[in-house]
Amino acid sequence: MNSEWLRLIRNLEDNIGQALFGKPEVIRLAIVALLSEGHLLIEDAPGVGKTSLAKAIAQSLSAKFVRLQFTPDMLPSDILGSSVFLPNRGEFEFRKGPIFTQVLLADEINRTSPRTQSALLEAMMERQVSVEGVTHQLERPFFVLATQNPYEFEGTYPLPENQLDRFTLCLQIGYPERAFERQTLVSHREGEPVDKLKPAMSVAELVQLQQASRAVRIDPSINDYILDIVDATRRHSELILGTSTRGAITLYRAVQAAALTEGRDYAVPDDVKRLAVPVLAHRVQPAGMIREGQRKRAQQVIRQILGEVRPPQ
Known part of the structure; x- marks a missing residue:
């Protein structure tokens, strides 16, 4: 890199x-x-x-x-x-x-x-x-x-x-x-710090x-890992709306960017684990939840899926 x-x-x-x-x-x-x-x-x-x-x-x-x-x-x-x-x-x-x-x-x-x-x-x-x-x-x-x-x-x-x-x-x-x-x-004693940047x-x-x-390499096994997680959101009993194909593409692109921020030109499974919750939780919808509790429950479900889907070695 x-x-x-x-x-x-x-x-x-x-x-x-x-x-x-x-x-x-x-x-x-x-x-x-x-x-x-x-x-x-x-x-x-x-x-x-x-x-x-x-x-x-x-x-x-x-x-x-x-x-x-x-x-x-x-x-x-x-x-x-x-x-x-x-x-x-x-x-x-x-x-x-x-x-x-x-x-x-x-x-x-x-x-x-x-x-x-x-x-x-x-x-x-x-x-x-x-x-x-x-x-x-x-x-x-x-x-x-x-x-x-x-x-x-x-x-x-x-x-x-x-x-x-x-x-x-x-x-x-x-x-x-x-x-x-x-x-x-x-x-903030002398004003807004952001104005001095x-x-x-x-x-x-x-x-x-x-x-x-966009040039960061992602191994086919990590592609399958992303798709396994996405598929699990569509089949989970507590979710009435799973992740879309756009969501899968977005996770893929975010993983590439995350690898770059770590100084790598290749992605690793930990990049997917780190980003799955912030990328996917707002895209799924738990069943029978009031609005205030939906996002928190969605995050919990994504974490549960990460614990169940085996990452590539």
Whole structure:
């Protein structure tokens, strides 16, 4: 593996870590989503660092950043843009919406209507936006980090399965340990630490790393391991919805990216074990569970499957 790539990845991790203390695994998994050309959903309580993580990623890449606060009255055109009539020219001109960025923080995405949520689908999957019959390409990279509060459901619209399936990983940041929370207090004495971050790599270098991720070798036995896990989710008695083929492909791509973050140009079974829960748990649906308990039970089921499916030697 190119040692320069690993140096860039470590620099990116360290840089983001200056804004999000004590969460190295969260940062590493966010980078996995970024390198696999995917998107990230964070379900957690307010004030644990979701916005700081998104801003730190953008600052570290010197990438265009937009924070979009989703509300019940938001329309698709508020995200995508719309055509405006110019009387002096006698024609319409398309005015780009906030989605035309490189890092998009979709804050409290479950507070807007399904119609508006669906405006993100084409952009997240195809890296393009279609408005009034005209297709507009988005810049590379295009990374969506969406957030939602899993403890407050009044006035919210749960993301449908086809929307959840577009997110590579679903994470929880969690509260920091006391020592790191003390460090966070001190670091905010003179303002937001994230605003002081300098770029750790260029956007062009990130695109090169994304291409390098696709070249990571995965042995056929690991392919079968991934498919065995996916098949087990479809046959599990407690799940009424198993993992889709898109979910299997996403796990495959995430495993490639994870290997790259570890300095390898080949994947190992432990890469699959490490990523199965954050990649698959939000794609399956337990039977007979209230909304608050679904994600936790789904994670438990995926862990149970990992204990039952034999990895390759």
